[in-house]
Amino acid sequence: MAKVAFIGLGVMGYPMAGHLQKHGHEVKVYNRTVEKALRWVDKFGGQYGETPAQATAEAEFIFTCVGNDDDLRQVVTGDQGIISTIAQGAILIDNTTTSAEVARELSQQLAYKGAFYLDAPVSGGQVGAENGVLTMMVGGAPEVFERARPVINAFARCCELMGEVGSGQLTKMVNQICIAGVVQGLAEGLHFARSAGLDGEKVIEVISKGAAQSWQMENRYQTMWAGQYDFGFAIDWMRKDLGIALDEARRNGSHLPLAALVDQFYSEVQAMGGNRWDTSSLMARLEKNRR
Numbered sequence: 698m699a700k701v702a703f704i705g706l707g708v709m710g711y712p713m714a715g716h717l718q719k720h721g722h723e724v725k726v727y728n729r730t731v732e733k734a735l736r737w738v739d740k741f742g743g744q745y746g747e748t749p750a751q752a753t754a755e756a757e758f759i760f761t762c763v764g765n766d767d768d769l770r771q772v773v774t775g776d777q778g779i780i781s782t783i784a785q786g787a788i789l790i791d792n793t794t795t796s797a798e799v800a801r802e803l804s805q806q807l808a809y810k811g812a813f814y815l816d817a818p819v820s821g822g823q824v825g826a827e828n829g830v831l832t833m834m835v836g837g838a839p840e841v842f843e844r845a846r847p848v849i850n851a852f853a854r855c856c857e858l859m860g861e862v863g864s865g866q867l868t869k870m871v872n873q874i875c876i877a878g879v880v881q882g883l884a885e886g887l888h889f890a891r892s893a894g895l896d897g898e899k900v901i902e903v904i905s906k907g908a909a910q911s912w913q914m915e916n917r918y919q920t921m922w923a924g925q926y927d928f929g930f931a932i933d934w935m936r937k938d939l940g941i942a943l944d945e946a947r948r949n950g951s952h953l954p955l956a957a958l959v960d961q962f963y964s965e966v967q968a969m970g971g972n973r974w975d976t977s978s979l980m981a982r983l984e985k986n987r988r
């Protein structure tokens with residue numbers, strides 16, 4: 698078993714770190730809110746550090762799951778950051794959804810310390826984190842990935858190396874682009890069904906057996922039909938992710954008109970007070986207009 702550090706105990710990181718401890722690894726955690734780190738230790742065991750540097754000083758594998766590019770830079774290179782005490786040969790596995798640019802930047806800085814970097818954003822949401830069945834898309838060197846894979850498997854049912862550092866984040870951008878289109882299509886379909894006086898349950902029962910089936914349909918249609926959105930992956934975070942993808946698209950010359958349009962729709966839901974609503978709340982915007 699390995700010495701592991703986990704930085705960031707949010708809705709995803711808290712259970713992910715827990716799975717690592719349950720799998721027998723020696724886990725030390727850090728969170729900006731110390732009370733949450735203490736609750737984690739009380740629930741799972743392990744230890745906590747008062748700073749990122751303290752939590753990661755002896756770790757062979759360091760996981761980070763924070764908010765955005767700036768948050769990641771802060772815990773890695775800021776005052777009392779990971780880089781100040783990281784051991785030679787250690788691997789930092791970043792599960793935050795960030796830009797590919799910051800992944801490449803931090804990889805280079807860690808290399809100067811003799812350490813390694815994997816950008817490894819995840820998909821599967823809070824439920825996937827709690828059940829230990831996340832999907833992880835990874836960028837980095839093959840030999841580094843193979844060293845880290847057995848540890849990552851504590852909370853991932855699918856983990857694939859996509860290419861060099863940055864490739865994991867680029868793949869996550871593809872994931873978010875696809876989700877945006879699917880959720881908007883499902884929202885429009887359900888909105889149309891209601892406007893046409895159809896039974897939503899029966900509609901989904903039929904079309905889910907054909908080509909229209911999707912994870913979003915299977916897991917979100919009931920709450921969308923009921924107008925319930927106070928859970929799940931927040932719009933604020935989805936807009937952050939889409940913003941990263943749109944920025945990257947401007948750099949690589951790709952065209953994302955649907956993603957840009959859905960991002961605009963999400964801004965309208967935010968204006969309705971839905972910043973923390975689930976991404977499926979695109980239907981709330983349509984229903985508001987219908988009424």
